[in-house]
Amino acid sequence: PVSNQTTLYVRAMADYWPLQDPAIPCADAGLPFKKGEILQIVDQNDVFWWQARKVSDLSACAGLIPSNHLLKRKQREFWWSQPFQPHLCLKSSMFFIGISCYSALAAPYEEVVRYQRHPADRNRLIILVGPAGVGVNELRRRLIASNPREFSSAIPHTTRVQKSYEMNGREYHYVSKETFENMVYSHRMLEYGEYKGYLYGTSIDAVRTVLDEGKICVIDLEPQGIQVARTHELKPYIIFIKPSSISCMRQTRKNARIITDYYVNMKFKEEDLQEMEDSAKKMEAQFGQFFDQVIVNDNLQEASEQLLSAVHRAQDEPQWVPAIWIC
Ligand code: 5GP
Numbered sequence: 001p002v003s004n005q006t007t008l009y010v011r012a013m014a015d016y017w018p019l020q021d022p023a024i025p026c027a028d029a030g031l032p033f034k035k036g037e038i039l040q041i042v043d044q045n046d047v048f049w050w051q052a053r054k055v056s057d058l059s060a061c062a063g064l065i066p067s068n069h070l071l072k073r074k075q076r077e078f079w080w081s082q083p084f085q086p087h088l089c090l091k092s093s094m095f096f097i098g099i100s101c102y103s104a105l106a107a108p109y110e111e112v113v114r115y116q117r118h119p120a121d122r123n124r125l126i127i128l129v130g131p132a133g134v135g136v137n138e139l140r141r142r143l144i145a146s147n148p149r150e151f152s153s154a155i156p157h158t159t160r161v162q163k164s165y166e167m168n169g170r171e172y173h174y175v176s177k178e179t180f181e182n183m184v185y186s187h188r189m190l191e192y193g194e195y196k197g198y199l200y201g202t203s204i205d206a207v208r209t210v211l212d213e214g215k216i217c218v219i220d221l222e223p224q225g226i227q228v229a230r231t232h233e234l235k236p237y238i239i240f241i242k243p244s245s246i247s248c249m250r251q252t253r254k255n256a257r258i259i260t261d262y263y264v265n266m267k268f269k270e271e272d273l274q275e276m277e278d279s280a281k282k283m284e285a286q287f288g289q290f291f292d293q294v295i296v297n298d299n300l301q302e303a304s305e306q307l308l309s310a311v312h313r314a315q316d317e318p319q320w321v322p323a324i325w326i327c
Contacts, residue, residue: 008041009055010109011320013289016065023074024064025049031063035289038112038320039065055320071108110289111323115235117315122211125234126311128220129287130241131279133272135297136220139241142304143218143311151311152215154206157183160198173206191225207234216311223287230290232325237314239307240291243280244298249273252298292319 018030031052033039042062043051048070051062066074117124130136144151158172159180168174175183180199183189192201202219210217211234221229229236243249250273268276284291293310297303313319 008044009112009114009320010039010041011112011289011322012037012039013108013110018064021066023066023070026064029064031065033065036291039109066108068108075108112320113323113326114318115321115326116318117235123214123216124314125207125211125229125236126216126218126314127226127229127236127238128218128241128307129223129226129238129283129291130220130297131243131276131283133268133276134241134243134280135300135303136241138300139297139303139307140218140220142300143307146304146308150216151218152210152213154202154210154217154219156200156202156206157189157192158198158200160196160200172200173203187228190219190229191221193222204234216315218311223283223290226287226290230322235321235325237292237311237319238290239293239295239310240283240288241303242284242294242296243273243276244296246273246277248298249276 012033012035015032015034016030017032018024018027019032021027021030024030031039031054033054038055039052040055040058041050041052044067046067048067049064050067052065053060053062128136128140140153144153155169156172157175157180159175159177160172162168162172162174166172177199180192180201183203184192184201188203188205189201190204190207192199194200202221207217207219226236226238244252249268250270292314295303295306295310
């Protein structure tokens, strides 16, 4: 353990169901948990089975969980048992033995500590993640508009030509393709993509600029970019914007008469709603362990209010963060 914390706390990087684990000595004594949950490790004396409690229920009895060592061994056994099937590579990077969707490349548990930002420290970067159409952009726009002196987005870079009404450094930083590609190769981009033949992306320096001004930087990111952004320097707080159930979305997003201007301009077809739900499920399955907060965007006004209070909590209240950020 690092810092002055003597008890070990970890973030579970996968779900675990003891009743579906044939290896557990006593399934009734197992502690089921979901990815992202914070566990207090009470006993690590056994090589294979640790005892743990959830921090959300510290008054409960401790239960058995597989040790780091056991989970890693299961991963290795799983990999060796797989025939070489290139077309299955993506699917088989997840395996299931009482442990759901466990990425074979990731550590089973991540050691975490409680972190309270000092008022003199930089603000934590706020990352919004969510499927297309769920309103991530709109929520970010509203948050920044609610107090532009407190919140700001990072100015992206692009290789497209500057328009007459635009200013370099205001809408975008306009750079050559070569400069942009150099930034990508030197890992200076948090994310980037191509649109109509031009490159667009957000650099780590652009985020730093906002943080150095003392503001709270709010960006949206494809979930694939989370790992790049999860650094000691940026200490990102990751908020997943989740669509409500399809039946709720049918009401709010298809029936333009009863809703806000935003949804009036964005009419969704049934297949768009289905796609949004499927995409949200995939994001949660693959990246849910990194989400510090989940906000269901059922109603834009309510979701905006929840976002504002989550962002303030992230800056002002103690939060669990990876231990390696703090040592
Ligand atoms: P425009 O050229 O009209 O300003 O932007 C066109 C499109 O570029 C946007 O709709 C968006 O899809 C994409 N874009 C703008 N900024 C970024 C960015 O920072 N990163 C990525 N990946 N795409 C961006």
